[in-house]
Amino acid sequence: MKRFGRCFSAVWMLCGCFLVYVKGHKVCQQKLISRVSFSTELQSDVLLPCLFEAALFRSNLTTKSSAVWTQINTTVHSIVVIPVNDQPKFWNDRHGRIKAFSYKSANFSIMIRDVQRSDLGLYRCELFRESNCSLGYREISLTLVEFSLLQNWQLIVAGGGGLLLLCLITVCVYCARMKRESDHCAVRSGPTVDEMTYTTVVYKALLFHGSP
Incomplete structure (x- = not known):
């Protein structure tokens, strides 16, 4: 009877250990x-x-x-x-x-x-x-993070706007310079015409006095 009880206890302990192992x-x-x-x-x-x-x-x-x-x-x-x-x-x-x-x-x-x-x-x-x-x-x-054109559209628009503004300023400066040079040439050409007229008159007067 005692041997049976010991066997039963051993079997019960093995079952308990098995359940703990399975749960773990x-x-x-x-x-x-x-x-x-x-x-x-x-x-x-x-x-x-x-x-x-x-x-x-x-x-x-x-x-x-x-x-x-x-x-x-x-x-x-x-x-x-x-x-x-x-x-x-x-x-x-x-x-x-x-x-x-x-x-x-x-x-x-x-x-x-x-x-x-x-x-x-x-x-x-x-x-x-x-x-x-x-x-x-x-x-x-x-x-x-990867650079995305869609996610960085504000940066692209700002950069494009800045480039366009720079181009417009460059064109305006160029046009102003060309106009200034054109006006300067026009001022210089005025005395040249007067000198040519004066030379022509003097030359004709000399011819008139020198004729017999």
Whole structure:
């Protein structure tokens, strides 16, 4: 009878461990929740959002839960871990340019200030229930903003208007200069006509006196 009780207890413990394993396996899925892209300019500030729905994940969080930020290029670079019940701990804050916010309402966002070219790439914000139990992650691609003719029509119109104004000023200056030169030539041509008339009269007078 005692042997039967021991066997029953052992079977019950195995069943309990199996149920815990199955439940933990369902929770720790390490699934991609979302993937978004953000465009930014160099030397600007950009916010990389990382929010997890409290209704989905709060029941699975513990005092050891945390979110881990990494940058994935050719290699994986760890940036910061944001614990649920503690202050953020940085591996690399890029000389103070990366700011993390304490956990609040499932918000694990970070801000990058004075964006450099090395900051571009793929980022991952992964929520861990415990050290080896990933509840899910979000991916954010950070790229440089592209110049768009449609989005920058105001700049194009302003530049075109400035060029047109410059052309009009150039034409007006040229016309004024040509008119001034024309008037100057007309003033100079007046005495020349008088001199020619005077020379003709003198020449005819000499001819008249010199005739027999």
